[in-house]
Amino acid sequence: MSTPGPSPSSDGRPHDDRGPMLVSVSWGLTALASAFLGLRLYCKFNIRRGLWWDDRILIAAWCTIVATAAITTVLVNDFKYGRHDWDVEIYDPVRFMVVIYSRATITITAIVWTKTAFALTLLRLTTGMTKAFVWFIIISMNIAMGFAAMVPWIQCKPLAKGWIMSLPGTCWAPRVGSKIWIATGGWFSSHSLAIGHG
Numbered sequence: 001m002s003t004p005g006p007s008p009s010s011d012g013r014p015h016d017d018r019g020p021m022l023v024s025v026s027w028g029l030t031a032l033a034s035a036f037l038g039l040r041l042y043c044k045f046n047i048r049r050g051l052w053w054d055d056r057i058l059i060a061a062w063c064t065i066v067a068t069a070a071i072t073t074v075l076v077n078d079f080k081y082g083r084h085d086w087d088v089e090i091y092d093p094v095r096f097m098v099v100i101y102s103r104a105t106i107t108i109t110a111i112v113w114t115k116t117a118f119a120l121t122l123l124r125l126t127t128g129m130t131k132a133f134v135w136f137i138i139i140s141m142n143i144a145m146g147f148a149a150m151v152p153w154i155q156c157k158p159l160a161k162g163w164i165m166s167l168p169g170t171c172w173a174p175r176v177g178s179k180i181w182i183a184t185g186g187w188f189s190s191h192s193l194a195i196g197h198g
Contacts, residue, residue, distance in 0.1 A: 019082030026069040037062050054120035061113035064106050071103040097163030101152035112145040112188070141188060148184040151177045 037058060044051060075081035079096055080089045090096045119138045126134055156162040156171040 014084060017080070017083050019076035019080065022082045023069075023073050023076050026072045030065055030069045033062055033065050052120075052124075054117045057113055057120065058117040061110050061117060064110035064113065068103060068107050068110055071099060071106065075099060075103070094163045101162065104152050105149045108145055108149040112142060112149075115188075116142060144184045144187050148181055151180055 040058070041051075041055070044055065072081070079091075079099075116138055119134055119141075122134050123131060152162065153159060155177055156169060158167065158169050161167045161169040161171055
């Protein structure tokens, strides 16, 4: 039996709310990541092996994943995030934009750190040119994605103009940031495939 779509209200527009589902999925995936990390650390300590750099970076990545889920919850609870544009309640535009920018930066950081942790694990299993290639991927991927993570904070001068448009200053054209994210996303994806099939 198919699930009926959102029924339009008297103004002819749908007003369905995907916020609760967004929060549930975010925390559900965080729980899975927590279980994986917990099992990994348990096995490490159980066989009396110390933590290496891949473990430490994975722990840092887990912290960013938790932070992303927490910020998503704030957006849903405080700004009705997950609803249509006309139902989002931006009562404090400055706080909203700062939270959105923070979420973008932390999410990108979480993604690249998890892949970096895996690449560092591969360093212990490779030699010669393969090891050098893995190092190239680690360095170039972190530079590219680090730049992408900083886009929200460097696209306007002064910084505050990013959320207070009335301030004097300049910002990049609206599509510049999106193009940078698309380009770095493609770069990251190609590196992910290289690591996964190397």
